[in-house]
Amino acid sequence: MKQSFYDLTYSDLESVIHQNNLNDSVASVLFNWHYKKKATVPCVDKIAKGAAAFFESNFDFALPEIDIVQESSNDRTVKFLFKLKDNHKVETVLIPFHNKYSICLSSQVGCAMNCSFCFTGTQGLKRNLTTSEIVGQFIQAWRWLAANRPGEERILNIVFMGQGEPLHNFDAVKKACEIFLSKHGTSIGIQKITISTAGYIPGLKRWSEEIPGVNLALSLHSPFEDKRNELIPINRKYPLAEVLAMIDQIHLNKKQFVTYEYILIKDFNDSTEDATKLGELLVGKSAYINLIPFNAFPGSQYQSPAVDKITQFKATLDTFKIPTLIRTAKGDDVLAACGQLNSRVGV
Numbered sequence: 001m002k003q004s005f006y007d008l009t010y011s012d013l014e015s016v017i018h019q020n021n022l023n024d025s026v027a028s029v030l031f032n033w034h035y036k037k038k039a040t041v042p043c044v045d046k047i048a049k050g051a052a053a054f055f056e057s058n059f060d061f062a063l064p065e066i067d068i069v070q071e072s073s074n075d076r077t078v079k080f081l082f083k084l085k086d087n088h089k090v091e092t093v094l095i096p097f098h099n100k101y102s103i104c105l106s107s108q109v110g111c112a113m114n115c116s117f118c119f120t121g122t123q124g125l126k127r128n129l130t131t132s133e134i135v136g137q138f139i140q141a142w143r144w145l146a147a148n149r150p151g152e153e154r155i156l157n158i159v160f161m162g163q164g165e166p167l168h169n170f171d172a173v174k175k176a177c178e179i180f181l182s183k184h185g186t187s188i189g190i191q192k193i194t195i196s197t198a199g200y201i202p203g204l205k206r207w208s209e210e211i212p213g214v215n216l217a218l219s220l221h222s223p224f225e226d227k228r229n230e231l232i233p234i235n236r237k238y239p240l241a242e243v244l245a246m247i248d249q250i251h252l253n254k255k256q257f258v259t260y261e262y263i264l265i266k267d268f269n270d271s272t273e274d275a276t277k278l279g280e281l282l283v284g285k286s287a288y289i290n291l292i293p294f295n296a297f298p299g300s301q302y303q304s305p306a307v308d309k310i311t312q313f314k315a316t317l318d319t320f321k322i323p324t325l326i327r328t329a330k331g332d333d334v335l336a337a338c339g340q341l342n343s344r345v346g347v
C-alpha cells in the first residue's frame with residue numbers, strides 16, 4: 001500500500017527527496033501546493049516530470065471523504081462526518097466567529113477514556129487516527145468552506161477537542177502539529193493550536209518535552225479527587241494532584257496560559273463549595289477557566305444547571321481573580337457541541 005503524502009512532515013519530505021536524488025526545491029513546491037493552495041489534484045507541472053512521476057507512483061494523495069455535512073441554523077457551525085478508508089467515521093466541527101473559524105479536530109476513532117459525561121466515550125476506542133487523517137480533516141474542511149462559503153476559508157485556530165484523547169495518540173498528533181506549523185504550508189502560529197487532555201500523564205510528559213509552545217487545555221471538571229474519579233476514570237490512575245503538579249513544571253511563554261475546562265453539571269459539581277475549591281486550586285497559576293454548561297446527548301444521565309447557578313459559580317471564581325469564561329454551546333442543534341460527537345450515530 002502506498003504511503004500517504006499527508007503523513008510526511010516537511011523534514012520527512014526532505015529526507016525522501018534526498019534519498020531519491022530529487023531536486024531540493026521539490027519539498028517547498030509540494031508543501032506549498034498541497035498545504036497552502038490546498039489543491040485537489042497532485043502537483044505535476046510545477047516540478048520536474050521525473051519528480052512528479054516518483055510522487056505519483058509512490059504516494060497516495062487521497063484524504064478522508066466528507067460523508068455528511070450538517071450546518072447549524074442557529075450560528076453557522078458546521079459539522080462534518082468523515083469516512084475513512086476502512087469505513088470508520090470521525091467528526092470534525094468548524095466553529096465560527098466573525099466569518100473566521102476555529103476547527104475542532106478528532107484524534108481517534110472513539111476514545112478509551114470513557115468519561116461519564118461524554119458521548120464519544122460510549123463508543124469505546126476503535127483505533128488511533130493517522131497523521132494524514134488528522135491533517136486531512138483540516139484540508140477538507142477548508143476546501144468545503146472555499147466551495148460553499150467563498151471568502152470565508154479562514155481557519156485561524158486549531159483545537160484538538162473532537163473525538164479522542166489526543167495525548168493518547170501522541171505521535172500522530174505531534175506530526176500533525178508539525179505540519180500545521182510549517183512555514184512552507186499552512187503556517188499556523190504555534191499559539192493558535194490547543195491540545196485538550198483528560199489528564200493522561202505519559203502524554204503530558206512527552207508534550208512538555210517535545211511540543212512546548214502548543215497550548216494546553218486540561219479537562220478538570222471537579223477539584224475533588226473522588227468526584228473526578230466518577231467523571232473521568234483515568235483519574236484513578238493519574239490523580240488530579242499529580243496532573244496539576246506535572247502541568248506546573250511545564251515552561252510557559254510569557255503570555256501563555258493553561259486553559260482549565262470545567263463542565264457544569266446540575267447538583268453534581270455546581271455548588272459554591274465546588275467553585276471555592278476550584279479557585280483555591282488554580283489561584284496564582286497562569287490559568288484561564290472555561291465553564292461549559294453540560295451538553296445533553298441521547299441517553300445522557302446529567303443535566304445542565306440553571307442560568308443563575310452558572311452565573312453564581314462564575315462570581316465565586318471571580319473573587320479569586322482567575323479569568324473565567326462561560327462558553328455558550330455552539331451547534332448543539334446538530335449535536336456538534338462539546339461532548340456530543342459520536343460517529344457511530346453520525347446525526
Ligand code: SAH
Binds near residue numbers: 119162261338
Ligand atoms: N479527550 C480530550 C479532548 C476531547 S473533549 C479531553 O478530555 O480534554 C473536549 C472537551 O469537551 C473536554 O473538555 C470535555 O470534557 C468536554 N465535554 C465532553 N463531554 C461534554 C458534554 N456532554 N458537555 C460539555 N462538555 C463536554
